[in-house]
Amino acid sequence: MYTDPRPQLEDQSLDKTLRPKRLEEYFGQENTKKNLKILLQAAKKRNEAVEHILLYGGSGLGKTTLAHIIANELGKDIKITSGPAIEKIGDLASILTNLQKGDILFIDEAHRLNKLIEEYLYPAMEEFSLNIIIGKGPSARSIQLEIPPFTLIAATTRISLLSSPLRNRFGATFHLDFYDDNEIEGILKRSSKILNIESEEEGLKEIARRARKTPRVANRLLKRVRDFAQVHGKGKIDKKISQDALQMLEIDELGLEPVDRLIVKTIIEKFQGGPVGIETIAAATSEERDTISEIYEPYLMQIGFLARTSQGRVATNLAYKHLGLKSPKDTQKKLIE
Numbered sequence: 540m541y542t543d544p545r546p547q548l549e550d551q552s553l554d555k556t557l558r559p560k561r562l563e564e565y566f567g568q569e570n571t572k573k574n575l576k577i578l579l580q581a582a583k584k585r586n587e588a589v590e591h592i593l594l595y596g597g598s599g600l601g602k603t604t605l606a607h608i609i610a611n612e613l614g615k616d617i618k619i620t621s622g623p624a625i626e627k628i629g630d631l632a633s634i635l636t637n638l639q640k641g642d643i644l645f646i647d648e649a650h651r652l653n654k655l656i657e658e659y660l661y662p663a664m665e666e667f668s669l670n671i672i673i674g675k676g677p678s679a680r681s682i683q684l685e686i687p688p689f690t691l692i693a694a695t696t697r698i699s700l701l702s703s704p705l706r707n708r709f710g711a712t713f714h715l716d717f718y719d720d721n722e723i724e725g726i727l728k729r730s731s732k733i734l735n736i737e738s739e740e741e742g743l744k745e746i747a748r749r750a751r752k753t754p755r756v757a758n759r760l761l762k763r764v765r766d767f768a769q770v771h772g773k774g775k776i777d778k779k780i781s782q783d784a785l786q787m788l789e790i791d792e793l794g795l796e797p798v799d800r801l802i803v804k805t806i807i808e809k810f811q812g813g814p815v816g817i818e819t820i821a822a823a824t825s826e827e828r829d830t831i832s833e834i835y836e837p838y839l840m841q842i843g844f845l846a847r848t849s850q851g852r853v854a855t856n857l858a859y860k861h862l863g864l865k866s867p868k869d870t871q872k873k874l875i876e
Contacts, residue, residue, distance in 0.1 A: 548609070557730050557758055558604050560611050566729070566754075567722040568601065571713045575605070579612050588641050588688040589613065590710025591664055593649075595698040595836055599755030600715040602694035606645040617643040622651035628659055632684065633672060635663055640687040645867035649693035657789035658707050664691055664708050665766055681792055696833065720744070726754050727761055736765050738776035745781035749794040751838050756794075763788060790876065793842060793861065798826065799835055803844055804862065806854045812867060814851035 550739040559565045564574050581588040589609070589819050594602040603619075609688050610617035618634060625646075626629050638644060646652070652660075669684040693709070695701060706712075718726075724740075724747040731738045747765055750757035759778075767784035768776050789797050807814050817836075821828040826835075834854075844858035859866035 555731055559605060560608065561731075562608055562612060563676075564729070565601070565604065565608060566725045567718045568605075568609070568715055571605075571715065572654065574711070574713065575609065579609065579771065583613070587810075589687055589690040590708055591691040591708060592693075593698075593701075593706065593709040593711070594692065594694045594715060596696070596715030597717070598696055598833070599753040600717070601644070601754060602715060603647065605696065605713075605715075606643065606692045608672070608785040609690075610643045613641065613643070615639075615641045615643055619643055619645045619647070621647040622649050625652065625656050628656070628770055631656055631663075632669055635669055635686050636684060638687055638689045640689075642687070642689050644689055645692045645694070647694050648696075649705075650695045650697045652705075654702070657702060660691075661704065661708060676728075705760075717838075719753065720747045721750065723747040723750050723752065723754065723757045727757055730758050730761055734761075734765070736761070736776060737774060741778035742776040742781045745778055745785070746776075748792060749790050751794040752841065760788075760790070794838070795861075798824070799839060800862070801851060802826070802835055803839065803854055803858045806845075806852060807859065807862070807864060812859075813853035814848050816851045820852065 562576060562756065565572060572586045574846055578589060578592075592609070594605060596602065606619075607617060611620070616639065618638065620634060625634070634644065640654075659669065659671075663686055667688050669683055669686055672681050691709075693701075693705075698706070705717060710730075726741055727738075727743040729748055730736075731743065743761075746760050747757060750760055764776055764781050764784040767787065768774050768780045771783065772780045791800075805820060806815055809823055810819070817828055817832055820826075821831055824831070836845060839858075842857070842862065843855055846853045846855055856866045
């Protein structure tokens with residue numbers, strides 16, 4: 540799936556190459572950047588570790604990039620891990636005791652942290668100490684490890700799955716939203732310059748329109764269009780080359796892939812436009828429930844093709860229009876039920 544916003548193996552080297560180093564190089568999320576700048580400058584003036592930060596939003600919107608930028612702005616090291624990777628108390632202790640004063644600990648997929656690990660993380664976040672029990676039974680004893688003041692940056696795509704006690708311990712919470720086409724175009728211009736890709740503005744605009752408002756998807760499509768331009772063109776990305784390349788990839792003018800269209804068509808043709816539950820959609824399309832809810836549905840809702848109601852998902856008039864179908868008269872009624 541070219542428009543899957545989740546990180547793929549091929550994205551690893553690309554992300555490192557194209558990742559901005561400073562806030563002024565980071566496109567989009569203007570309000571978040573302004574607040575972060577104040578937060579970082581204030582911490583520098585007080586010579587203190589920055590407050591713990593929670594970043595949430597869809598995949599590919601720049602949460603990991605922001606964590607690296609914060610570390611660069613502070614001139615501190617960043618240690619990277621993920622919720623599923625911290626399986627035992629020993630794993631957490633090893634990570635925390637190797638931090639230096641002011642370092643950044645970045646935990647991706649924080650909503651998948653083990654609840655027992657969370658309990659040990661609380662005093663580390665609040666008091667910069669870690670209480671560990673050694674031994675079992677009557678001979679068990681507790682030792683307290685002191686930890687240098689550090690900043691925890693947690694990232695999640697599903698903030699509702701974070702426990703309230705954990706959420707409440709973050710001093711700053713930022714929501715990363717989808718980007719607009721102009722911001723994506725700015726990212727593509729920067730990426731094409733770094734990758735030495737010859738491109739025209741109209742060619743990049745065509746990619747930006749179909750990048751699902753997500754930087755990671757935009758950079759991935761830029762690579763695919765570059766390949767197409769080198770094989771079927773003269774290596775230069777113009778409007779025609781972009782259109783032909785994206786058509787070959789079956790990505791339409793709104794960035795929809797065949798599975799996106801299948802989901803919307805299934806709701807319209809098999810279930811009279813909805814409402815229909817996500818489990819039923821998954822069964823009817825042979826796609827996994829989580830894949831639909833985490834990858835396809837957020838963008839379809841963002842562009843106004845799907846709506847959630849108390850009874851299930853409903854296809855909107857925009858979806859009917861895009862597919863060239865006549866919408867029923869009761870569509871609006873379904874949306875407010």
